[in-house]
Amino acid sequence: SMERVTGQRRRRTWEPPFASSPTPTPQCDQPSDADIRVASVCGMDVHRLLRLERDILSDRMPQDERKCLKGELGGFYRDEHERWKSLRPNLCVDMYELPRDGKSTREKNVAYSMNCHQRMSEDVVRTRAFESAISHALKRLPADARVLDVGTGPFMLLGRMAHHNGAGFVACVEHSKVATRLATDLVRRECSDFDVDIGGVGGASSRKWSRVAERHSREVEGYRILMQRLSLGLQPTRVSFGAMGSTAVCPNGLDVLDADRRTRPLMQAIMAAKTGKPRTASHHVVPQPLERGRRVVELYRGLSSEIALPDGIDLIVHEIIGNVASAEGVIRALNELRHRGGLTSRGCRVLPSAAGTMLVPTSLLAPSVVERLLLYQSSGCWEAQRGCIYAVRGFPSDHFMASAQPLEWLDFNRHLPEVSTRTCTFRTRHAGRFDGLHMHLVVDLDEATSIDVYRERTTWTCTFVR
Numbered sequence: 001s002m003e004r005v006t007g008q009r010r011r012r013t014w015e016p017p018f019a020s021s022p023t024p025t026p027q028c029d030q031p032s033d034a035d036i037r038v039a040s041v042c043g044m045d046v047h048r049l050l051r052l053e054r055d056i057l058s059d060r061m062p063q064d065e066r067k068c069l070k071g072e073l074g075g076f077y078r079d080e081h082e083r084w085k086s087l088r089p090n091l092c093v094d095m096y097e098l099p100r101d102g103k104s105t106r107e108k109n110v111a112y113s114m115n116c117h118q119r120m121s122e123d124v125v126r127t128r129a130f131e132s133a134i135s136h137a138l139k140r141l142p143a144d145a146r147v148l149d150v151g152t153g154p155f156m157l158l159g160r161m162a163h164h165n166g167a168g169f170v171a172c173v174e175h176s177k178v179a180t181r182l183a184t185d186l187v188r189r190e191c192s193d194f195d196v197d198i199g200g201v202g203g204a205s206s207r208k209w210s211r212v213a214e215r216h217s218r219e220v221e222g223y224r225i226l227m228q229r230l231s232l233g234l235q236p237t238r239v240s241f242g243a244m245g246s247t248a249v250c251p252n253g254l255d256v257l258d259a260d261r262r263t264r265p266l267m268q269a270i271m272a273a274k275t276g277k278p279r280t281a282s283h284h285v286v287p288q289p290l291e292r293g294r295r296v297v298e299l300y301r302g303l304s305s306e307i308a309l310p311d312g313i314d315l316i317v318h319e320i321i322g323n324v325a326s327a328e329g330v331i332r333a334l335n336e337l338r339h340r341g342g343l344t345s346r347g348c349r350v351l352p353s354a355a356g357t358m359l360v361p362t363s364l365l366a367p368s369v370v371e372r373l374l375l376y377q378s379s380g381c382w383e384a385q386r387g388c389i390y391a392v393r394g395f396p397s398d399h400f401m402a403s404a405q406p407l408e409w410l411d412f413n414r415h416l417p418e419v420s421t422r423t424c425t426f427r428t429r430h431a432g433r434f435d436g437l438h439m440h441l442v443v444d445l446d447e448a449t450s451i452d453v454y455r456e457r458t459t460w461t462c463t464f465v466r
Contacts, residue, residue: 032368050369093371095392095464096378097385108328114182114219116459117153120319121226125451125458130158133351133445134317135165141314144168146345150304150318150333151175154182155223156297158317160232163271163297170297171265171313173304180301182220184241184267186227189220190234234297236269265298305336311343316350323391323453323461325355325408325441331416338415349413354444356409358454359424361401362464363432384436384466392464395438395454402426407439439463 031050120126138145145167149159152172159172174180227233242264272294300307316337320330334350337343365384367375372382384390405424410416440454440462453460 032366092374093365093367093392093394093396094374095384095390096375097381098389098391098463100389114154114178117155117157117179118223118226119459120153121155121157121230123459125456126319126460127157127230129443129445129449129451130317130319130351131161131165133449134158134161134315136446136448137315137349137351138162138165138167142168145314146310146312147171147315147317148309148313148337148343149173150316150337151320152179152183152299153319154179155186155227155232156183156299157232158319159297160227160234162315162317163234163295164232167315168295169310171300171310172298173300173302173307173309175301175303177301180266180299182223183299185220186223187234187236187239187267187269188241189224190227191236191239234269234271236271236297237294238270240268242266266301267299269297271295271297304333309343313344314348316344316348318350318352321352321355321441321443321460323441323463324439325357325410325443330355330412331410331418334412335416335418352443352445353413353447354409354411356442357407357439358404358442359407360404360438361426361428361434362395362436362438363399363401364435365396365399384464386466388466390464390466391461392438393457393461395462395464399432400438401428401430401432401434403429404440436464436466439465 138147143166146169147159147162147167149156149162149170149172152159152174154174154176156172156174159170162170172183174183224233298310300309316334318330318334320328320333322328367383375384376382379385379390403426405426406422407424408420408422440452441460442453443451445451451458451460454462
């Protein structure tokens with residue numbers, strides 16, 4: 001909330017409704033059984049870690065010793081991603097603090113780094129689950145099925161999956177200008193491996209592509225190799241590029257746009273049709289057939305709620321799901337697409353089909369020295385602070401005081417209210433001191449494929465509030 005103070009606008013700071021207790025002093029004399037077990041598995045000297053912790057606590061630690069601490073923990077992981085990958089299940093609780101202030105959809109799209117997209121592409125659990133569900137969904141659709149990939153990212157990952165599983169037309173939408181520029185450069189790089197007719201802006205001169213390749217050829221080449229490793233490379237026979245930012249944006253309504261500007265893509269890649277026996281349609285609405293002998297992948301830049309998109313979509317695929325299911329604006333985005341006249345066919349489905357955030361009360365944790373040092377390095381505290389939000393992995397299930405219940409459950413194939421109320425009642429399974437709330441994501445891609453973020457190791461994380 002905002003208030004006017006002495007002529008200036010200041011943000012009122014949030015205060016918890018209870019007194020904040022000081023951070024307790026860790027017990028640094030003798031290692032516990034958990035200290036010894038975790039340190040031995042991680043290849044660390046537990047007595048060395050206890051001495052480091054004691055020196056930090058007493059504020060006697062010189063600068064070179066602080067560097068030693070960083071190096072000691074750095075031997076455990078190279079970066080945050082490696083740290084999470086190396087942690088053994090049910091061995092070590094790893095958490096870091098998240099900011100309380102949320103971001104808008106635009107801010108999140110801009111803040112998403114290329115490293116985040118690359119890690120999601122390399123997430124075996126997520127990619128296998130999505131490809132299996134997309135393949136299963138397209139087998140129920142006609143051979144020229146039309147697919148919309150919302151929030152496609154720099155690799156157009158889900159759109160490529162749909163293309164490789166037989167979709168006749170794929171429209172990919174991405175808001176980030178950085179991501180769309182990299183997506184077009186990646187397709188250009190893929191075209192260099194084939195005799196491809198390149199038209200439109202940037203396609204008439206090979207010299208211009210050479211200048212782009214000189215600027216970030218290593219990055220683009222690395223992403224091309226990644227797509228080949230995932231068997232999601234494109235082999236277009238013709239590619240047309242539009243000018244960056246040419247996608248029509250109409251905040252006052254889409255109806256005033258002329259027909260040409262309604263469907264102007266930033267990039268259009270045309271591939272030869274797949275050979276083999278065509279699939280039969282299972283729903284009664286058959287989209288307009290594409291030109292015989294070709295399949296199309298198009299890229300559009302902008303928010304899906306603000307730009308005009310092709311009509312007759314049979315399948316919508318997306319990954320607009322945060323660690324808390326509704327955190328990235330999926331409800332509003334899908335409601336707006338669903339209510340846009342003519343965009344979707346009568347039998348259009350959304351994939352994933354549903355997602356929810358499971359909630360469970362937790363009892364007090366007794367962190368080991370490794371857990372304390374990891375949290376200290378990331379958040380400057382020895383233990384989780386009351387009223388703070390943390391991304392967490394490896395939370396022990398024996399500290400769950402009851403069975404998990406859905407804090408929210410979103411069926412993406414129905415209209416979703418943007419504001420809803422739910423009451424959760426928990427019956428405790430054992431005695432303990434109620435100390436926090438643990439939340440984890442569950443994603444149902446279809447009736448046969450789901451992802452439980454607590455049980456499976458993915459780039460999604462669980463959430464903890466003490």
